[in-house]
Amino acid sequence: MAKKDYYDILKIPRNATKDEIKQSYRKLALKYHPDRNQGNPEAEEKFKEASEAYSVLGNDEKRGIYNNYGFDGLNMGGRGFSTSSFFSDSIFSDFEDILGNLFGFGHFSSTRRNKRHGPRKGSDIGIEVDLTLEEAYKGIEKTVPVHREKNCNVCDGTGAESGTSPDVCIQCGGTGSIRRSQGFFSISTTCSMCNGSGSTISHPCKKCNGKGRIEDIKEIKVTFPPGVDNGNRLRITGEGEEGFSGGRPGDLYIIINVKEDDKFKREGNNLIYELNINFSQAVLGDDIKIKTFYGTEKIKIPPEVQNGRIIKLKGKGFKNINGWGKGNLLIIIKVVTSTNISRREKEIYKELREIENKKSKKISAESKNIFN
Ligand SMILES: [Zn+2]
Numbered sequence: 001m002a003k004k005d006y007y008d009i010l011k012i013p014r015n016a017t018k019d020e021i022k023q024s025y026r027k028l029a030l031k032y033h034p035d036r037n038q039g040n041p042e043a044e045e046k047f048k049e050a051s052e053a054y055s056v057l058g059n060d061e062k063r064g065i066y067n068n069y070g071f072d073g074l075n076m077g078g079r080g081f082s083t084s085s086f087f088s089d090s091i092f093s094d095f096e097d098i099l100g101n102l103f104g105f106g107h108f109s110s111t112r113r114n115k116r117h118g119p120r121k122g123s124d125i126g127i128e129v130d131l132t133l134e135e136a137y138k139g140i141e142k143t144v145p146v147h148r149e150k151n152c153n154v155c156d157g158t159g160a161e162s163g164t165s166p167d168v169c170i171q172c173g174g175t176g177s178i179r180r181s182q183g184f185f186s187i188s189t190t191c192s193m194c195n196g197s198g199s200t201i202s203h204p205c206k207k208c209n210g211k212g213r214i215e216d217i218k219e220i221k222v223t224f225p226p227g228v229d230n231g232n233r234l235r236i237t238g239e240g241e242e243g244f245s246g247g248r249p250g251d252l253y254i255i256i257n258v259k260e261d262d263k264f265k266r267e268g269n270n271l272i273y274e275l276n277i278n279f280s281q282a283v284l285g286d287d288i289k290i291k292t293f294y295g296t297e298k299i300k301i302p303p304e305v306q307n308g309r310i311i312k313l314k315g316k317g318f319k320n321i322n323g324w325g326k327g328n329l330l331i332i333i334k335v336v337t338s339t340n341i342s343r344r345e346k347e348i349y350k351e352l353r354e355i356e357n358k359k360s361k362k363i364s365a366e367s368k369n370i371f372n
């Protein structure tokens with residue numbers, strides 16, 4: 001069977017940039033990755049094809065040889081392209097660099113190539129926690145329930161009923177992976193019989209049904225420091241899922257979701273408060289008390305204040321979580337027109353209108369005089 005062109009396999013033009021090559025490979029590798037397509041030989045074939053194409057086109061020197069001499073050039077040996085050096089570890093670590101961060105919280109284990117029944121780190125867990133704006137302002141300690149996997153305490157994580165033990169997998173001989181080669185290229189895939197564990201269980205543990213793992217809920221005390229913001233992520237080392245066979249546990253990531261407050265808002269590290277006042281307060285000034293997250297604050301409204309004026313209370317905003325200092329409390333003055341006014345109020349406003357009309361006529365007469 002004629003070999004497919006590497007550019008065709010990766011679905012890229014011959015003048016594709018390195019980034020385009022990498023991106024296209026990532027897409028294909030994700031789609032056809034053996035972990036996602038267990039027992040699908042066609043996907044496995046496509047994954048191998050794509051990986052082979054990338055191992056050549058992703059390397060400038062090999063790509064040059066391929067462009068000039070085709071497959072023959074690569075198979076020539078001679079110029080340092082023997083089978084063993086061709087499939088060097090650096091290529092594998094390339095794959096892992098590319099694939100390793102695609103699965104988010106470490107569910108793609110980069111230790112996949114190692115024997116899976118050896119010690120293995122537990123997965124990381126990500127959970128979202130809601131805080132009120134006040135809690136984010138002051139900081140708070142909360143107990144958060146975390147659902148996670150741990151090793152079954154009945155079978156000690158082996159999955160085998162007590163008194164029995166798992167058998168070495170006959171398909172992979174206990175390595176958990178199967179290495180296949182195709183020409184100079186070889187790739188190891190997870191053993192389909194034992195799912196990579198290296199062993200099979202004839203008498204499964206009744207508590208965990210042979211999985212070796214059970215679900216556990218642990219209450220974890222989390223300290224949210226003052227000033228945390230929406231979207232911030234706290235990492236708690238070692239509170240993820242329990243490791244396998246004595247491996248380290250994963251980490252717990254807490255993603256903070258700050259709920260909206262009906263009085264206060266946050267902008268950067270500033271705390272924002274919109275203060276509604278009426279006409280007479282705006283004209284005459286006033287002393288107002290507002291309830292803040294830290295207690296009562298006295299606000300002095302100066303006479304003849306304009307709508308939109310901002311009164312700044314320095315250092316009363318959010319604590320800067322990444323360093324020193326604090327934001328400010330910004331009071332935004334909003335002059336609100338009175339509604340449902342009484343007859344008496346209306347009279348006063350009419351009187352006021354007359355005074356203001358006279359005043360503006362006088363001003364326009366004065367400015368005419370200036371221009372004349
Ligand atoms: Zn068990």
Ligand SMILES: [Zn+2]
Pocket residue numbers: 169170171172173174175176177191192193194195196197198199
């Ligand atoms: Zn196996």
